[in-house]
Amino acid sequence: MPVLKTLAAIAVAVLVHLAGVRMFPGFAQVVDVFLVVVVLHALEGNSLSGMLVGLLVGLLHDSLTSAPFGLFGFADTIIGYGTARLAQRLVIQRASGVFAVVSFAAVLQQAVLVTLAFLLLPDSSLPDPVWAAVKAGVCGLIGLAAHIAGRRWRRTAESRRRSRMSRLRLG
Amino acid sequence: MEERRTGWLLVVLLVGQLVFLAIQGARGSSSDTFLEAWGLRLLGPAARTVTTIPESVSGAREGLRLRGSLQEENRRLRREVEELRLQLLQLTDVEQEMRRLGDAVRYSAPPGGRIRAVDIVYADHVSWLRTLLLYTGDEPAREGQPVLAPQGLVGRVVTVAGPYAKVQIITDRAAGVGAMVLRTRRQGVVRGSGQGEGLRLDYVPLQADVRPGDQVLTAGIDGIYPRGIPIGTVVEVTQEGQLFHGIEVAPAVDLGSLDQVYLLDYTPPPPRVREALPGARP
Numbered sequence: 001m002p003v004l005k006t007l008a009a010i011a012v013a014v015l016v017h018l019a020g021v022r023m024f025p026g027f028a029q030v031v032d033v034f035l036v037v038v039v040l041h042a043l044e045g046n047s048l049s050g051m052l053v054g055l056l057v058g059l060l061h062d063s064l065t066s067a068p069f070g071l072f073g074f075a076d077t078i079i080g081y082g083t084a085r086l087a088q089r090l091v092i093q094r095a096s097g098v099f100a101v102v103s104f105a106a107v108l109q110q111a112v113l114v115t116l117a118f119l120l121l122p123d124s125s126l127p128d129p130v131w132a133a134v135k136a137g138v139c140g141l142i143g144l145a146a147h148i149a150g151r152r153w154r155r156t157a158e159s160r161r162r163s164r165m166s167r168l169r170l171g
Numbered sequence: 172m173e174e175r176r177t178g179w180l181l182v183v184l185l186v187g188q189l190v191f192l193a194i195q196g197a198r199g200s201s202s203d204t205f206l207e208a209w210g211l212r213l214l215g216p217a218a219r220t221v222t223t224i225p226e227s228v229s230g231a232r233e234g235l236r237l238r239g240s241l242q243e244e245n246r247r248l249r250r251e252v253e254e255l256r257l258q259l260l261q262l263t264d265v266e267q268e269m270r271r272l273g274d275a276v277r278y279s280a281p282p283g284g285r286i287r288a289v290d291i292v293y294a295d296h297v298s299w300l301r302t303l304l305l306y307t308g309d310e311p312a313r314e315g316q317p318v319l320a321p322q323g324l325v326g327r328v329v330t331v332a333g334p335y336a337k338v339q340i341i342t343d344r345a346a347g348v349g350a351m352v353l354r355t356r357r358q359g360v361v362r363g364s365g366q367g368e369g370l371r372l373d374y375v376p377l378q379a380d381v382r383p384g385d386q387v388l389t390a391g392i393d394g395i396y397p398r399g400i401p402i403g404t405v406v407e408v409t410q411e412g413q414l415f416h417g418i419e420v421a422p423a424v425d426l427g428s429l430d431q432v433y434l435l436d437y438t439p440p441p442p443r444v445r446e447a448l449p450g451a452r453p
Contacts, residue, residue, distance in 0.1 A: 014214060018221040021295050025427050028298040048177045055184060063210025064293060065300035066329070066339050068195040070206075074188045081181050120196040121345055127299035 006041055006049075010057055013037045017064070030134050032106060034061045036143045038076050039105045040150075042083035043092060054080025067113075068120060075112040079105045095144050102143030106136040208332035211304070215335035218293040219306050284397065284437035286319065289336075296340060296368065296426040303338040305432065312336035315395055317435040323401035323423030324348065324389060325432050338432075341402065342368050342422060349393035350402055353386040355379065361387065361402055361420060368426060370403055372418035379416065381408050387420050394439045 013033040020027035034057045042050030058076030062069045083105060086092075092101060110132045195204070237244075273279075289312075293304035303326065305312065311331055318325040318338050326346060330337040339346050342363040350361040350372060359375040375381055385405040391398030403420040411417030 014217055015221065018214075018218050018293060021293065022221055025294070026297045028295045047174065048180070051177065051181055051184070059206060060210055060214065063207055063214050063337075064295070064302065064304070065298075066302040066337070066343050066345070067300040068192050069204050069210075070188050070192045070195070071300075074185065074192065077181070077184055077188070081177075116192065120192055 002049075006053055009037050009041065010034075010053075010060070013057070014060065029131050030138050031142065032061075032109070032135060032139055033142065034058070034072070035076065035079065035106055035109055036102060036139055036146060038080045039083050039102045040098075040143060040146055042080045043087045043098070043101065045084055045087040047081050047084035047088070050080035050084030051077055052080070054078070067117065071113055071116055071120075072109075074116060075109045078112060079109055082108070095148060098147040099140040099144040103136040103140030106139040107132070110135070207330055207337075211330060211332035211335045211337060215292065215304065215306065215332065218304055219290075222290070222292045284435045286433040286435050288431050288433055291430055291432060292335075294426070294429065296342065301340050301343055303340060303429075303432070305336045305338060305434075307334050307336050307434065309334070312434055315439070317396050317400070317437055319400060319433045319435055320424045320429055321433075322425070323403070324396065325424055325426070325429070327395055328434070340426060342370060342426065347393070348396060348402060349390040350387050351390040352379075352381055352405070353388050355381070355385075357381065358390045358392065359418070364419070368422060370420040370422055372405070372420050373415065375416045375418055376414060377410065377416060381405060381416055381418055383407060397435070397437050 013036070016033045017028070017031075020031060020033070038050070038054045038057050041053050044050075054076035055073055057080075058073035059070070061072040061076070065072065083101060086101065090097075092098060110127065114126060191204075287310070289308070290306045291303055292306045293302075295301050296303070303318070305318070305328075311334060312328045314328055314331055316328040316336075318327060324341055326338045326340040326343070328336045329339045340363075341348055341361065344363045346363055348361040349358065351358045352372075352375070357375055357379045359372045361370050361372050363369075364371045372381075372387060383405050387402045387405060389396040389398055389400040389402060401423040403422045405418055406421045407417075407419040409417040
């Protein structure tokens, strides 16, 4: 079941990314929905799963860029593992905490990508720092919104389950 | 214990990926991999679906809205066809004249290629790592195949996965095109400037005469693109260092407005011939 949930989240991220780029040409410059999925999944605290999902999602993202294949795979593997390890040590429940973690992950991802690009590509250029900051903020907001929506959905499902159980007991 | 094993696995994965990236870097950024082709095959259909749905909806809506003006457009297009036929006749005449003159001096023109239209299913021409994804249908694209738009050069195919092909756009920082200034035939290399959608024309010496407004075309010297495809227009010329001009070029093609491009079936000189040239680096 968690595997299906993760695959569904990745599929939704792919569709949102493709539709976003189709509708707004600058979408990929300001949002990285793939990263949001990796971070939110890793926040559950399983470092192995966080790392593997990071790798898979990163490689999928690599298929949609002109960079050497594996650049996002490398960065997202680190993000997935690092976030999961962080979640094991800190209880990140508050919305502001999720916002901070996703935003920081976006900054870290950009830093890893730029470092790798400079090491591996002969003529690398820096991404615009303003857009990198905007991306971190927007990713944080999307992560926050997804976290709140997920929490509400879980609460609703839980209350439904309880009312059903109580009806069963009464019956 | 479990965490320790995961830590080791992380190290192995990261080192493996670094080696993989380094090998790609050494082979050139355009080298495709099995995994990349697999990713393209997986995401290509999704990209195509996302592109097709809004197009068919808006197409149907447009069809209903424009029904009245179609007759007028039809008349205008017929007139245009007539004018184009006339122009074609004149140009055929000119072409034959040129052939006759070429034959007289035993000049063999480089072979022109067949072009075919293909759809763009994913276009990211703004972000740092920009790319286009094409759906080429039953006839797959070829690696290194030039990609054109009616206004000029778009880029070249770098990865092919079945009916999908990934394109390196000329505004990509890693892309390089052998180019020449049309007015003076001075050659240089066009690269993505890394800032927005601009281009730079590098390695043009300070002695060369280059002015804003000059047209820049492919030079046919890189073993990838044939000669004479418009790349862009010079917008600014500055002195950069003591040897070369700093030349900013505006691309001929508005990459943001593309929904279809053309693949050019062009056969570059065989690698054996290119490698035999001293200093040649395709």
